[in-house]
Amino acid sequence: MTVLLSLKRPDGTTRFVDQIVSERPDSMHVLYFSWREALRGKYDVFHVHWPEWLVRHSNPIVRAGKYFLMTVFLIRLKVRRTPVIRTIHNQTPHRPGTRAEALLVSALDHLTDNYIALNPFADTTSNVTLIRHGHYxxxxxxxxxxxxxxxxxxxxxxxxxxxxxxxxxxxxxxxxxxxxxxxxxxxxxxxxxxxxxxxxxxxxxxxxxxxxxxxxxxxxxxxxxxxxxxxxxxxxxxxxxxxxxxxxxxxxxxxxxxxxxxxxxxxxxxxxxxxxxxxxxxxxxxxxxxxxxxxxxxxxxxxxxNRDWKAVSQQHYLTYQRVRNQSPRPKRSVKKGA
Structure with missing residues (x-):
């Protein structure tokens, strides 16, 4: 099974991505995000974190380009029926974004099959799996x-x-x-x-x-x-x-x-x-x-x-497997989450 993460490759400093991939089984292959991988790569599941950062940029021209790429990516996910999983890190982004960003993130939410919550208080009516934030x-x-x-x-x-x-x-x-x-x-x-x-x-x-x-x-x-x-x-x-x-x-x-x-x-x-x-x-x-x-x-x-990385990684793997095997994608109703 191959999972595309919306995160950067580990860089030697301790980051959230490490607790997902460091103890993963050999049968799980991970791709780290680039637009080339997103639009041309082969993967079974897309796991997104902080989705607003896929399209944010201080330069408006670059930002417009990201909006276009995200639109194409959403179409690809829908056409290929790629399972989407989203981790809820924040209830809302700490910094407000544009209306276009909000529309794109909302469109991604409507393609999302399962949410991973780091605590029991996720404000969503969708399918939610609780996986605690790992310790360090x-x-x-x-x-x-x-x-x-x-x-x-x-x-x-x-x-x-x-x-x-x-x-x-x-x-x-x-x-x-x-x-x-x-x-x-x-x-x-x-x-x-x-x-x-x-x-x-x-x-x-x-x-x-x-x-x-x-x-x-x-x-x-x-x-x-x-x-x-x-x-x-x-x-x-x-x-x-x-x-x-x-x-x-x-x-x-x-x-x-x-x-x-x-x-x-x-x-x-x-x-x-x-x-x-x-x-x-x-x-x-x-x-x-x-x-x-x-x-x-x-x-x-x-x-x-309860926050051991081996357990956290295994819970992610089991969630990927379960969501990949679900078909067809059920309809969802999202209230909020980031």
Whole structure:
């Protein structure tokens, strides 16, 4: 069986695609996305992630070309009756797209035979298979860990407006603690949000207990940063599925995050001492979470046994097999999902 993924080939850094393909059986062949493969390749199943990124581009001419290619691709999928599977990473895209993009993604949804949900809260009436987001214990565990710095708070990951880092800076500055520190690491989307990026840099630079490293990190550097922190804070305004949350937990670091139904579900899995949830981010919330994180044993880890990559890869393979063998394609009704 051959599966076309809408993802790039693994590049040596740990990415979502790795948990699908790293433990796949020998009978499963994977093609990585290019328009040549999509329009001329031979494959049994198409598995799409973040479909909006198939057609997005900052250059309007290139974007128009992608719209045309996507239209041809949709026709090919329909004519050849190629089974389509889509993983729901977000309820809606974090950045709004064009009307043409929305129409193309909607057309793809109407060809989709099965959705893979990373949690039990997918907002769709279509066929849904639950496959949990895999942990990163083995992949990151091979790198050198840092000594924990007492009273240190970390935010890490690509920095975008919905991640609410400016609010974290504001509430950290209000903390009545001279020993607490805040570290911000990750690439800022400068080109997409230039004003926001500039104000964020200025706010961080104005406080002596805030340090920054605004760039993409290698796996080794990421592990060093995360394991140095006493507490990881992810202050997102929207939080549905978070790879950063799983990275922190995989590295044995307590996390403070907003209270959502998905986060409550994960909290029931790992326990409240590993995932501390808030209704509103305040300086008192930060202080209490930091104090609680300091009481944790340095050698302790949350139970992430249900997120083993071998099991995740096998579940994907079985889903591909089942959907490929379904015929004819049933009618579907999609509410939303990204």
């Amino acid at each position: 214990k083995d992949q990151f565990g091979r790198h050198r860990f840092s000594e924990v710095e007492p009273n240190s708070i970390l935010f890490f990951g690509r920095i975008e407006p919905y991640k609410n880092v400016d609010k974290l800076i504001e509430k950290f500055a209000e903390m009545q603690s001279e020993s607490a520190t805040l570290r911000l690491v990750g690439a800022i989307e400068e080109h997409a949000f230039p004003d926001k990026a500039a104000s964020l840099r200025a706010a961080a630079a104005s406080h002596r207990r805030i340090s920054t490293k605004f760039q993409f990190l290698s796996d080794a550097d990421l592990v060093a940063e995360v394991t140095r922190a006493q507490l990881v804070v992810l202050p997102y305004t929207e939080m549905y599925n978070s790879g950063a949350l799983l990275v922190a937990l995989s590295l044995g670091r307590p996390v403070l995050a907003p209270r959502t139904e998905v986060n409550e579900w994960i909290q029931s899995e790992v326990g409240s001492r590993w995932l501390n949830l808030y209704k509103e981010l305040t300086s008192d919330t930060l202080h209490a979470a930091l104090r609680s994180a300091g009481d944790r044993s340095a050698s302790a880890y949350p139970d992430l046994a």
